[in-house]
Amino acid sequence: MKLLTVIGTRPEAIKMAPVLRALATCEAVSSRLCVTGQHRELLGQSLAVFDIAPDIDLRLMAPEQSLNGFFARAMIALGRVLAAEQPDRVVVQGDTVSALAGALAAFQRRIPVAHVEAGLRTFDTTNPWPEEGYRQTIDAIADQLLAPTAAAAANLHGAVRKSVLVTGNSGVDAVHWILGRLAHDRKLRLAADAAMPALPGDRPLLLATIHRRESFGEPLRQICAALARIAAGRAHIVLPVHPNPEVAGPVRAILANRAGITLVDPLPFPAMVRLIQRADLILTDSGGVQEDAATLGKPALVLRTVTDRPEAVAAGLARLAGTATDAVIAATEAELEQLRLRPLHSVDPNPFGDGRASERIVAALLGRPVPSFEVSGSQAPPVPIRLVG
Structure with missing residues (x-):
């Protein structure tokens, strides 16, 4: 199975890093990473922390770039990449313009799309803007919806002919991985403290x-x-x-x-x-x-x-x-x-994940059965919360 992951920003790099590292250990899959360069320096810096190098770097970032200009360049460049790579599935994360371009470019070629962090909603396309519109569009395009929480999955209840799985958020995995590195890697810890x-x-x-x-x-x-x-x-x-x-x-x-x-x-x-x-x-x-x-x-x-x-x-x-x-x-x-x-202490369980989201995501991508992430003792999924007045 050949997977092509498309990312462009620092948050995507951080949240996909645990997934990409897990995919790299799977003999059953050929995993390739394409970066658009939407965030040039911040993206590269984040991938380097996790010892990940892109297979394809489109370097599309331009001074004073507009959303439409970047999207147009990304669609053209990603079309060429997909024609050359011929992946079995494209994986995108979140709600950036890079994620939207990756999903739509794949859709135009009838390539299945998996959306990591599917289902987040405010149901107000002006807030967050433009992300709310992007993620609703990606969820409409994707056939595999990997929701981080039960609340996000509940927002996808109307999806038909789609696979929906609650995975936990892979960003939690990234924090756990970094905490482990900081605990055992003195050089990284000193570098982190020096940067503060x-x-x-x-x-x-x-x-x-x-x-x-x-x-x-x-x-x-x-x-x-x-x-x-x-x-x-x-x-x-x-x-x-x-x-x-x-x-x-x-x-x-x-x-x-x-x-x-x-x-x-x-x-x-x-x-x-x-x-x-x-x-x-x-x-x-x-x-x-x-x-x-x-x-x-x-x-x-x-x-x-x-x-x-x-x-x-x-x-x-x-x-x-x-x-x-x-x-x-x-x-x-x-x-x-x-x-x-009353000082706050860490809450267990974490409503966003247990540090095993990447395992569930990889299993789902490979078509293997996997139980959903659940928060013990959780109530009905909360709805988006707004200020009144």
């Missing part, structure tokens, strides 16, 4: 990440204003700055050289894991960071008006804070006070 900024020990440490396209403009400025006021009070904030100019410009203009705020370049995944471990509270609009925080037992405030990871909210691991300045400040103050009174 100096951290104060006398104030609560907050890790913030912002990158969502639907927050460009006023919502992002509101978040930055909240972070400035929080840092002027009782906490220190570390913020890895996303390289997109629509993010980096406002973030640096509002937050650079502010007391209590440390702006850093995007961190390698091992350093990011170490920083989450050190942080008292996570403020993020990233789905992957929400999952990492839950895996590492850290509370998270979600800087969005709706979350497609309702499992964390239902488990008490996350709270929806929105993007308005006063709301973010109030939620942060409330969470810090709660942590002062």
Whole structure:
């Protein structure tokens, strides 16, 4: 069996790395990796951490690239790759423009598509934008839907003539793998610590990440204003700055050289894991960071008006804070006070996975029977959670 995996961004690389490593040990499959280069440096950096090298690198990233321009280049390039590779199945992950291009290019050639992390939904195509539209389209195209949670699988209940399996999230596998490496590889641990900024020990440490396209403009400025006021009070904030100019410009203009705020370049995944471990509270609009925080037992405030990871909210691991300045400040103050009174410890079981998602995904890709991931004692799958008012 010949599989071709198509990825383009850092989150895809991290979440597919455990799957690709597992596929590499299977004699029954020829596994090939094609990267679009949607995120050039961040993608390569993330794959290198997991000792993975792409078989095909399209190097499509261009300065000031538009979504449509990148998608058009990706479709043409991937069409050529598929004609040359002739895979039995194409595997894509998540909801990026690279994932959409990989799925649609395969569909145009009648090649079956497996979608890892299928079924995430807000049912609002403007939030997250454009990811909600992308993942709904990919799920319509794919015939094999590998959902990370029961809630995600429940969103696929109308799918016909499709294989749906709850696997757990492979991002949890990636965190577990990195934790193992950090525990046994002193060189990696020292490199990860060296990549982190100096951290104060006398104030609560907050890790913030912002990158969502639907927050460009006023919502992002509101978040930055909240972070400035929080840092002027009782906490220190570390913020890895996303390289997109629509993010980096406002973030640096509002937050650079502010007391209590440390702006850093995007961190390698091992350093990011170490920083989450050190942080008292996570403020993020990233789905992957929400999952990492839950895996590492850290509370998270979600800087969005709706979350497609309702499992964390239902488990008490996350709270929806929105993007308005006063709301973010109030939620942060409330969470810090709660942590002062009752520190949060890691939750078991993790609603996002048990570290064996890649095993289930590989078994499903090879057509082998595999039991679904289940969270013991879980209630009915939660629905997307939104702020009201």
